[in-house]
Amino acid sequence: MKALRVQKLSDDLSGVELVDLPMPKRGPGEVLVRVRAASLNFPDLLMTQGKYQFKPESPFTSGMELAGEVVEADADSGFAAGDLVMGGAKTGGFAEYAAVPARSLRLVPEGISPAAAASMGAAYLTAYVALAELGGFEPGQTVLVHGASGGVGLATCDLAKALGGTVIAATHSEAKLAALKAARGVDHAIVNTGRFREDIIALTDGRLCDLVFDPVGGDVFDESTRCVAFGGKLLVVGFVAGRIPEIAVNIPLIKGFSVVGVRAGEYSRRFPERGQRIMTEIAQLASSRAIQPHVDRTLPLTRWREAFDAMAAGKLVGKVVLEP
Secondary structure, rough: OOEEOOOOOOOOOOOOEEOOOOOOOOOOOOEEEEEEEEEEEEHHHHHHHOOOOOOOOOOOOOOEEEEEEEEEEOOOOOOOOOOEEEEOOOOOOOOOEEEEEEEHEOOOOOOOOHHHHHHHHHHHHHHHHHHHHHOOOOOOOOOOOOOOEEEHHHHHOOOOHHHOEEEEEEEEOHHHHHHHOOOOOEEEEEEEEOHHHHHHHHHHHHEEEEEEOOOOOOOHHHHOOOOOEEEEEEOOOOOOOOOOOOOOOOHHHHHOEEEEOOOHHHHHOOOHHHHHHHHHHHHHHHHHHOOOOOOEEEEHHHHHHHHHHHHHHHOOOOOEEEEO
């Protein structure tokens, strides 16, 4: 089978190669899946550089998230040959076949395409854990979403709107502003370069934001501390900007807001029953069309470099999906 292997770590993807490998053999509790679609996540890019929290030993097959057809499964797994499933693991998705733990898979909701199904898990899990589990989101609240043009950002906008919120989507790019204004779940869109507090004041009539979702860090985090309402929460999701910001604790004390760290995958691993409940809720929302992943483009696996380069350059609006 064809598989995208990280042969060695590198800053420029020079250690990544599409190779021929034997079909994987599933172990105890695993399901063999014929991969139909696999979405690219930012941690996939970071893992090629050794810059993600999880550092698999090279060589490894890249790809955290997939959708496909069950080829083989244990009788007591809850899956049978031919079932359409979605899910994945930390690695292994960018291949024609993958052996995936049964606990990490779920049936694809009826009417959802493989590309959409492969784009649903990690992004919407992050959004749900951030907003509903850790953010204490309530209908009617205002959510500022940074990095909103990315897969996770758009999922957060989509979910926040489905749960009854008012969504302000923020992007670093003027070129993406029109696309964001037209995106599902977005009430307002702004450019978050430089100072944006005055934009937030104008859009909220001075009330500021109940929740701020920040996967960017750096200067965006610094300015966001001026945009959180009293009693609100600043949700720290990542540091795409590169600089890990710092905050003097008197700022959240005086302004009366909380800074909350979000690690959705770790949250699900520590609280597996909650993780299963969250994914069931996400599947139900998708089945009812209350949420819908936004796929920017779908490419064959042979064009993997184009997908990784587009993500690294910030050219995507939503997810990019590879089809083996």
